[in-house]
Amino acid sequence: MILPVQFDKNEWFVLIGLVIFYTAVFVLPKRFPLSISILVMLFTLTIARISDHLLSTSDINFYNVMDSGKYELFDVFVYILYGPFGYFLAYFYDKWKLKGMMIQLYVIGGTVVSSCIEFLAVHYHVFDYKGWALPYSFCYYLVMLALTLLFFRFLQNTHPSMKGTNQHSL
Amino acid sequence: MKFTLIVILAILLITTFLLLKKSLHTLEIIFLFLLLEFLSTSYFAFLTINYEVWSVEQKKNLFIFFHLYKVIILPLLYLYYFHFYSLMTTRLKKLLLTLIAILAFLSTEYLLVEWDVIIYKDWNYWMSILGQAILLGLVFVLRLCFRSIMKKEGVVHS
DSSP: OBOOSSOOHHHHHHHHHHHHHHHHHHHSOOOSOHHHHHHHHHHHHHHHHHHHHHHBSSSSBSEEETTSSSOBHHHHHHHHHHHHHHHHHHHHHHHTTOOTHHHHHHHHHHHHHHHHHHHHHHHTTSEEESSOOHHHHHHHHHHHHHHHHHHHHHHHHHSTTTTTOOOOOO | OHHHHHHHHHHHHHHHHHHSOOSSOHHHHHHHHHHHHHHHHHHHHIIIIISOOEEEOOSHHHHHHHHHIIIIIHHHHHHHHHHHHTTOOSHHHHHHHHHHHHHHHHHHHHHHHHTTSEEESSOOHHHHHHHHHHHHHHHHHHHHHHHHHHHHTTSOOO
């Protein structure tokens, strides 16, 4: 794996983010079986990985992740950092038992939060835009957050210990 | 023509897998597919971007061809492997299946080389066999870990 060119603020941003978000995941009271938590986090980070792989290659390069266009060790950490976002999204969706238009507002709220974090990540040079812009990410998050919730609902209906817990309308 | 063939192959792989009577639990299939997507795109990023031992043809249809291969075809071939692996009853059959699977992965890669989608630079088929074997081993171990979690939760019993 390629190590950072210079260990500076973008690496610190990712490391601090990892500590904060994963601490929050472990501190929050458990709501779902471990397999569901793993799948929701894996879904989020894999979608992020595929998106970056398609949008940030040497051929179609809308942005770079971390110091270069190469696949660095800290790129992997960035994807791992995505995991808790999906987890929190599913967690509070389930905790607050959202229905109808509240789900729409929840997705918009989640999109705003995600865009703000991306704004910070751009500020700390985790992402280096080359033709990409934050409004594009806003649209992207709007779709992806809704998809993550749909995926979580599918998991709820599939896992034997969670069947019947899904009383939402999406 | 080549591009059409590979699109047909991808569609057939998807539809056949959807219609197949599954030997794996749905959660396990999802886990494997997501993991394979992550690892497959990472593996090809190492080869094409980091170490540049493969160069990818820039013609649009061949470029999409390569993306189809790494995002759909290869992960699905791995899924087929795990599906049939769980149906095998003896170690010998499992070993034979593993060898056939690696051969199948390599055959698709051979097509990519023959059709000039990718060009090897300081790379050969033995390295691909090694790479695919490592990838397969890694997915295998992680699948076992996830399966043990599912057993504890009562999702699967064997």
